[in-house]
Amino acid sequence: MTKEMKSAAAGQRWLSAVLRSREGNLVLLIAVLTLLTTSLNPRFISPQSLKDLMLNVSIIALLVLGQTVIILMRQIDLSISSIAGITAFFSGTLFINYPGIPSLAVVLIAILAGLLLGGVNAALIAWGRIPALITTLGTLYIFRGANYAWVHGRQVNAVNVPGSFLAIGTSTFVGIPILTWIVLILLVVFAIGLRQYRVGREFYAIGSNPNAAVLAGINVSRRLATGFLISGAIAGLAGALWLARFGTVDATAAEGIELSVITSTVVGGVAITGGVGSVVGAVLGALLLSVFSSTLVFLRVPSFWQQAFQGAMLLLAIAADAYLAHRHALRLRVKWSHV
Amino acid sequence: MSQSQPSTRRLARRVSWETILALLVLIAVIGGTLLNKDFLTVENWSNLLANFVEIALMALPLSLIVITNEIDLSVASMLGLSSSLLGLLWEYKLAMPLAIVICLVVGALCGALNGFLIVRFRLPSLAVTIGTLALFRGFAYIVLGDKAVADYPPEYAEFGIGNVPYTFIPSPFVLFIVLALIFWVVLHHTTVGRSLYAIGGNQTAARFSGVNISQLKMLLFIASGAISALAGIVFTFRFSSSRADNGTGFELSAIAAVFLGGVTVQGGKGTVTGVVLSLLLIGIINNVLTLADVASEVLRIVTGSLLIISILLPNLIASTHERLRLRERQREINRLVGASVAK
Numbered sequence: 081m082t083k084e085m086k087s088a089a090a091g092q093r094w095l096s097a098v099l100r101s102r103e104g105n106l107v108l109l110i111a112v113l114t115l116l117t118t119s120l121n122p123r124f125i126s127p128q129s130l131k132d133l134m135l136n137v138s139i140i141a142l143l144v145l146g147q148t149v150i151i152l153m154r155q156i157d158l159s160i161s162s163i164a165g166i167t168a169f170f171s172g173t174l175f176i177n178y179p180g181i182p183s184l185a186v187v188l189i190a191i192l193a194g195l196l197l198g199g200v201n202a203a204l205i206a207w208g209r210i211p212a213l214i215t216t217l218g219t220l221y222i223f224r225g226a227n228y229a230w231v232h233g234r235q236v237n238a239v240n241v242p243g244s245f246l247a248i249g250t251s252t253f254v255g256i257p258i259l260t261w262i263v264l265i266l267l268v269v270f271a272i273g274l275r276q277y278r279v280g281r282e283f284y285a286i287g288s289n290p291n292a293a294v295l296a297g298i299n300v301s302r303r304l305a306t307g308f309l310i311s312g313a314i315a316g317l318a319g320a321l322w323l324a325r326f327g328t329v330d331a332t333a334a335e336g337i338e339l340s341v342i343t344s345t346v347v348g349g350v351a352i353t354g355g356v357g358s359v360v361g362a363v364l365g366a367l368l369l370s371v372f373s374s375t376l377v378f379l380r381v382p383s384f385w386q387q388a389f390q391g392a393m394l395l396l397a398i399a400a401d402a403y404l405a406h407r408h409a410l411r412l413r414v415k416w417s418h419v
Numbered sequence: 420m421s422q423s424q425p426s427t428r429r430l431a432r433r434v435s436w437e438t439i440l441a442l443l444v445l446i447a448v449i450g451g452t453l454l455n456k457d458f459l460t461v462e463n464w465s466n467l468l469a470n471f472v473e474i475a476l477m478a479l480p481l482s483l484i485v486i487t488n489e490i491d492l493s494v495a496s497m498l499g500l501s502s503s504l505l506g507l508l509w510e511y512k513l514a515m516p517l518a519i520v521i522c523l524v525v526g527a528l529c530g531a532l533n534g535f536l537i538v539r540f541r542l543p544s545l546a547v548t549i550g551t552l553a554l555f556r557g558f559a560y561i562v563l564g565d566k567a568v569a570d571y572p573p574e575y576a577e578f579g580i581g582n583v584p585y586t587f588i589p590s591p592f593v594l595f596i597v598l599a600l601i602f603w604v605v606l607h608h609t610t611v612g613r614s615l616y617a618i619g620g621n622q623t624a625a626r627f628s629g630v631n632i633s634q635l636k637m638l639l640f641i642a643s644g645a646i647s648a649l650a651g652i653v654f655t656f657r658f659s660s661s662r663a664d665n666g667t668g669f670e671l672s673a674i675a676a677v678f679l680g681g682v683t684v685q686g687g688k689g690t691v692t693g694v695v696l697s698l699l700l701i702g703i704i705n706n707v708l709t710l711a712d713v714a715s716e717v718l719r720i721v722t723g724s725l726l727i728i729s730i731l732l733p734n735l736i737a738s739t740h741e742r743l744r745l746r747e748r749q750r751e752i753n754r755l756v757g758a759s760v761a762k
Contacts, residue, residue: 156545204727204731208727208730208731208734208735209734209738210684210727210730210731210734211684211730213490213545214674214678214684214726214727214730215727217671217674217723217726218671218675218723218724218726218727219723219727220671220723221668221671221719221720221722221723222719222720222723222724222727224716224719225716225717225718225719225720225723226720228714228716228719229714229716229717229720339549339552339553342549343550343553346546352543352545352546353543382561382564384557384560384561384564384565384663385557385560385561386557387553387554387556387557387560388553388554388556388557388558388560388561389557390553390557391550391551391552391553391554391555391556391557392550392554392557394546394549394550394553394554395536395547395550395551395554398542398543398546398547398550399536399540399542402540402541402542403540
């Protein structure tokens with residue numbers, strides 16, 4: 081075999097690996113979409129619009145990290161938007177009530193607050209044995225209702241928040257916004273944690289087959305609680321960063337954002353039936369959705385179409401996952417039928 | 420103690436969830452009357468019934484869907500879509516009866532899409548209807564944008580806010596009474612109803628007993644779509660207003676009513692009577708709180724809490740029962756072991 085043939089074969093293998101993995105597909109899709117839109121409107125890849133894109137995707141991508149853990153376990157967390165909303169306003173009031181409080185302290189307190197609210201979900205789901213959908217649908221409204229009652233028409237404005245804190249949402253480091261750096265670092269932590277560590281593998285095991293997980297000696301209740309605590313803490317952090325990004329926060333902050341997060345996660349290849357997917361794919365899913373929605377803006381599609389597109393993409397992703405799982409099952413059956 | 424325990428358990432078995440709900444409704448009525456002198460007036464009751472008619476309509480097919488162990492989260496979005504579509508068609512000067520029929524058909528088609536994805540592709544209903552929750556609400560925005568249509572003809576607006584002549588019953592509420600009766604007959608007195616319980620109890624067993632699961636589920640989701648569209652039409656006439664965001668979040672109240680009504684999450688259990696009573700209970704609680712000038716955001720907290728409590732409470736009762744039963748059995752084993760050792 082000549083050298084060229086070998087490298088060609090290697091290239092082909094590499095290509096087929098890219099085409100076969102969800103992450104590879106997503107990167108390709110994002111690239112194609114970007115090229116298409118850029119050819120129609122070159123301003124699409126101007127530094128400013130790239131920065132906007134990164135900032136827009138960051139908070140969703142952050143929440144996607146927590147949601148991935150949840151969906152991997154065949155659960156769902158609808159309450160993240162309400163947790164992020166309440167902690168965003170809470171962070172703002174901390175700056176107002178305690179002038180001179182360090183930004184880091186506010187971020188940590190916001191994470192703690194998120195952890196606490198996530199703890200409510202965790203207790204109800206793991207020990208109250210209420211399905212996650214019902215629990216988090218309930219707490220979605222309870223937390224948001226509490227937020228409305230507490231905020232009572234007030235607002236936190238950018239003037240109430242110190243510039244050093246707002247800088248998290250506006251300034252860049254090596255060309256990438258600090259907000260995006262935070263998400264990237266957490267992405268690496270989550271990717272390694274889910275791949276290499278026992279806790280991470282247990283999340284996958286629970287989602288693949290809950291009964292088998294119990295028989296394998298996994299404390300399912302405790303892992304469920306861990307997941308919802310993580311999701312809550314991440315939502316708390318997202319709330320603080322929401323304040324840093326937008327400066328102005330009222331009772332409606334982050335309302336409805338859970339739909340984008342769940343759609344991103346599922347489009348990113350985390351199967352809604354649990355046990356399958358990666359956090360990198362999920363974040364790429366968020367990026368794809370974000371690129372797609374800015375494409376719509378650049379193509380002057382009315383903003384009213386956004387939500388319908390998001391719903392359609394979620395349905396497509398679920399259907400695609402089910403189809404792939406079905407084909408995989410068929411292939412396994414053929415493979416073993418000769419034995 | 421050994422005497423009283425079985426008797427309390429027998430009592431617990433005899434007291435159905437419906438009886439408990441009926442007692443709670445009675446307590447709520449008495450409480451409301453004592454708390455507020457405006458509560459037990461004809462006018463207030465007419466308001467009370469009118470205010471939950473949309474949610475009550477959507478809760479009927481939803482409870483049957485939950486009995487078969489599925490869920491439909493998209494009901495409120497189908498309501499919004501139907502309301503927006505009615506507005507658009509009216510703007511295009513379409514005859515109102517025709518517009519209403521089109522809205523109902525579109526609702527049924529939306530439900531059919533849900534059913535098709537769930538039945539044909541075996542996708543989880545939870546995921547599908549989260550997707551269509553966004554999709555149908557998106558359609559509503561595409562249809563009407565941020566406009567509002569309000570110039571409905573007076574005779575239809577009158578249907579929305581008027582009462583049945585010589586009674587305090589709001590006209591739209593008649594729709595609910597008729598549909599509740601139909602659902603009650605279907606669920607409790609036909610083979611279809613028994614089949615629905617069978618599907619919820621054990622889907623595989625139901626399939627082997629010759630129940631056409633796909634067809635029944637499809638029918639339920641279509642019914643859910645058509646009735647949600649009907650609820651959208653009622654909402655539109657009641658407020659004389661079509662907006663794309665009409666009824667946002669109503670799915671929470673509908674689901675809360677279904678679970679509070681004694682339909683279990685695991686499927687296979689629940690009655691129409693229970694759901695009607697729980698709707699009445701939620702309606703009364705909301706009404707009493709509104710009369711007491713409690714802000715609408717607090718109502719959201721109450722509804723969310725009711726949803727969680729309606730499942731938490733039976734779970735706690737069941738686990739306590741289980742613990743008591745285990746302890747009793749352990750005592751029995753100890754006694755037997757003791758007896759055999761003595762022998």
